[in-house]
Amino acid sequence: MDITLQQVGYLYAKNSPFEKRALHEVDATIHSGSYTAIIGHTGSGKSTLLMHLNGLLKPSEGIVKIGDATITAGTKAKGLKEVRRHVGIVFQFPEHQLFEETVEKDIMFGPMNFGVDKEEARRRAHELIEQLGLPKEIAEQSPFELSGGQMRRVAIAGVLAFKPSVLVLDEPTAGLDPKGRREIMDLFQVLHERENLTTILVTHSMEDAARYADNIIVMHDGTSVMNGTPEEIFSDEERLATYRLGLPRAVKFQRDFEKLIGRSLSKMALTEEILAEEIAKVASEVGGR
Numbered sequence: 001m002d003i004t005l006q007q008v009g010y011l012y013a014k015n016s017p018f019e020k021r022a023l024h025e026v027d028a029t030i031h032s033g034s035y036t037a038i039i040g041h042t043g044s045g046k047s048t049l050l051m052h053l054n055g056l057l058k059p060s061e062g063i064v065k066i067g068d069a070t071i072t073a074g075t076k077a078k079g080l081k082e083v084r085r086h087v088g089i090v091f092q093f094p095e096h097q098l099f100e101e102t103v104e105k106d107i108m109f110g111p112m113n114f115g116v117d118k119e120e121a122r123r124r125a126h127e128l129i130e131q132l133g134l135p136k137e138i139a140e141q142s143p144f145e146l147s148g149g150q151m152r153r154v155a156i157a158g159v160l161a162f163k164p165s166v167l168v169l170d171e172p173t174a175g176l177d178p179k180g181r182r183e184i185m186d187l188f189q190v191l192h193e194r195e196n197l198t199t200i201l202v203t204h205s206m207e208d209a210a211r212y213a214d215n216i217i218v219m220h221d222g223t224s225v226m227n228g229t230p231e232e233i234f235s236d237e238e239r240l241a242t243y244r245l246g247l248p249r250a251v252k253f254q255r256d257f258e259k260l261i262g263r264s265l266s267k268m269a270l271t272e273e274i275l276a277e278e279i280a281k282v283a284s285e286v287g288g289r
């Protein structure tokens with residue numbers, strides 16, 4: 001399911017003394033099956049943009065196309081339920097939205113709300129508990145008895161349970177330790193590859209954008225200023241600096257290493273794995289001389 005934004009603008013509290021423009025003239029295309037990262041400085045409009053991706057907000061100006069649905073300022077709310085079934089959003093700290101008395105019921109809530117029958121919803125809940133690496137027994141436990149990392153997984157399972165075709169992740173690893181962060185991000189990567197799940201990641205982490213995304217949208221002052229592959233986006237350090245964004249660590253190391261050896265490496269080191277490979281190649285050339 002492709003998502004396209006054409007000249008999208010958004011005003012909070014429109015026509016009130018508190019009116020505030022959060023988006024203007026945003027153009028972007030997110031292709032079905034892609035992994036897109038949305039990056040940008042604090043206040044650049046990422047969260048506002050994200051809420052347009054499943055009709056939680058309707059654009060004040062312009063058009064949002066989500067698959068066959070077209071959303072404009074005049075779109076009626078009842079046309080949007082179908083869109084929400086297809087686009088699942090994992091909000092920041094999603095565990096704050098858990099509310100049922102057991103983990104199983106919490107995961108079943110989403111699919112049942114979209115008309116899935118109880119038995120199928122229960123089957124999905126148990127399957128997801130396993131897939132997300134949670135112990136089976138927690139199905140009957142209260143979500144509030146779990147650790148922070150487990151609660152996060154339960155909340156993610158609740159979104160995956162209604163089988164969205166697009167998964168939107170708003171800083172999904174905020175507040176987790178480095179191991180928990182990596183595990184959750186790797187899990188999304190597996191889902192993206194295995195189910196060809198269109199994935200949209202809103203992140204402050206340049207490393208995560210470089211590591212996981214195949215497409216990056218840069219937001220600045222409420223508009224989309226760059227859209228391209230990680231290689232394209234991170235090749236222009238000066239331009240990124242004007243948007244107050246830095247390069248991923250591996251790319252910075254590469255720049256320093258290239259200066260040291262006096263030539264360019266064959267690939268752009270977007271991840272530490274690629275950088276390590278490139279350094280190993282140079283080391284073996286030097287060793288062979």
Ligand SMILES: Nc1ncnc2c1ncn2[C@@H]1O[C@H](COP(=O)(O)OP(=O)(O)OP(=O)(O)O)[C@@H](O)[C@H]1O
Nearest residue numbers: 012020021022040041042043044045046047048049
């Ligand atoms: N509910 C609201 N009412 C009024 N203005 C808002 C509201 N939410 C956000 N804004 C403003 O809209 C602009 C864009 O905010 P948004 O939260 O979309 O940015 P962001 O890039 O997601 O920021 P962050 O990285 O801090 O989450 C900011 O100037 C913000 O102050």
